[in-house]
Amino acid sequence: MNPFALPVAVFLLAATFIVGGKFKLGVEKHRRRWLSLAAGIATAYVFVHLLPELSRAQEVFTKATAGKGLPFPESRVFTSALAGFVLMYGLEHLVSKTRERNQGAARGEGEGNLLPWVHMGGFSLYCALVSYVMSRESERGMLFLIFYLVAMSLHFLGTDHALRREYGKLYEATGKWILAAGVLAGWVVGSLSPLSVGVLATLMGLVGGGVVMNSMITELPKEKEGRFWPFCGGAAGYAVLLLLIL
DSSP, X not given: OOTTHHHHHHHHHHHHHHHGGGOOOSSXXXXXXXXXXXXXXXXHHIIIIIHHHXXXXXXXXXXXXXXXXXXXXXXXXXXXXXXXXXXXXXXXXXXXXXXXXXXXXXXXXXXXXXXXXXXXXXXHHHHHHHHHHHHHHHHTOHHHHHHHHHHHHXXXXXXXXXXXXXXXXXXXXXXXXXXXXXXXXXXXXXXXXXXXXXXXXXXXXXXHHHHHHHIIIXXXXXXXXXXXXXXXXXXXXXXXXXXXXX
């Protein structure tokens, strides 16, 4: 594979946050439909490719750590996925409860309010994990890297939309750069630190759980905003591509 493929993919992934607000996605009134389509594609990647990958990673981890005395090695990846799920839920729960106590601060941007920084900082760490795990997909070939990049870019587009709507000018001025920096940081750490089987399997679990949780809280249709058929079409179409090509 071209040695420049991974760096280019990382910068494209980071660019999702930098230029996400500039995507008009057609007429503005259809924006929600395109976001639902993107959500369906990202969700299809999770269930058709990422979850089976976690199962295979668990098998590799169990064999690689046999006889090392680790606690419950046969469940490491799936407990890591649970941890990722719970951590992302915990972040959203913290933000929700803090927002209720700070209703006097307009859109969470009040002076001395740490809520936006905790929220965006948590997502920045999550972005770093996603970027770190991207190294594995790049090792498997260009095709796997492309599918991962497309799915995670669309996943991040939903995150960008949610945070941009929540924090407005604060996110536009600073927040998007924090998340983009997280993507770049994850790649740098992954490039400098060898991906051992144990670390990679654990991180894959964390990312898998985080993606599933974020699909529920930021991507799946909410109230009257969601568009079922674009979501369904995106999920079905990308699932077919994954099944036929990967």
